[in-house]
Amino acid sequence: MTLTFEPAPPVLAATTTGDHFPVRRLFCIGRNYAAHAREMGNDPDREPPFFFTAWAEAVVPDGRVIAYPQATADYHYEAELVVAIGASGRNVTAEQAPAMIYGYAVGLDMTRRDVQAEAKDAGRPWDAAKNVEQSKPLGPIHPKADLDPSTGTIALTVNGAPRQTGELSDMIWSVPEVIAHLSTFYRLQPGDLIYTGTPAGVGPVVEGDVIVATIDGLGALTVTVGPPAL
Numbered sequence: 001m002t003l004t005f006e007p008a009p010p011v012l013a014a015t016t017t018g019d020h021f022p023v024r025r026l027f028c029i030g031r032n033y034a035a036h037a038r039e040m041g042n043d044p045d046r047e048p049p050f051f052f053t054a055w056a057e058a059v060v061p062d063g064r065v066i067a068y069p070q071a072t073a074d075y076h077y078e079a080e081l082v083v084a085i086g087a088s089g090r091n092v093t094a095e096q097a098p099a100m101i102y103g104y105a106v107g108l109d110m111t112r113r114d115v116q117a118e119a120k121d122a123g124r125p126w127d128a129a130k131n132v133e134q135s136k137p138l139g140p141i142h143p144k145a146d147l148d149p150s151t152g153t154i155a156l157t158v159n160g161a162p163r164q165t166g167e168l169s170d171m172i173w174s175v176p177e178v179i180a181h182l183s184t185f186y187r188l189q190p191g192d193l194i195y196t197g198t199p200a201g202v203g204p205v206v207e208g209d210v211i212v213a214t215i216d217g218l219g220a221l222t223v224t225v226g227p228p229a230l
């Protein structure tokens, strides 16, 4: 059999400087805000950091309509600070980590919450809950020189109604600590994105909803929930 298809094109994320950031891999941190850990039934003081991964092709840019995915009746938003990695590193310390950061963006970690609950109950992986087509919208990446990600408010509205709010200073594991932790498992590489967890207030969306996530200094990310994908 002769292959007749072309390689998938690289996923290119927008930056505020006009450059295109080639997306390599996605690492997503769970339970990184105490209030959200509690709303999901966990004790934030006893949970070590953990993460899951997603495909680069789950990234979609600001302003898009995202499909309501198949196989769920409880599709949730999660507003997150996203760290864009610009340098390679393994087993780095939290002190070394900031030098690996290219910049920051507002992101969404959309989640099939019902599928996640079933996976948790069964002790199974979260892939089908989290690594969903079009589930990781990403706003323009701001070079790190633009801001300090350790302070500021992260918030989310649905159709203009406030749903999530939190302070980046309330993250259980700081951005440098997250990078150091991930680098004990993988050599982080330029193009990697780290979704750093969500504050309290997660909830479901339906077709037609407009989601706006904001972080001080990073502007807004807007997506509209569309009909199911074909």
Ligand code: MN
Residues within 6 Å of the ligand: 028, 029, 030, 078, 080, 109, 195, 197, 198
């Ligand atoms: Mn998340």
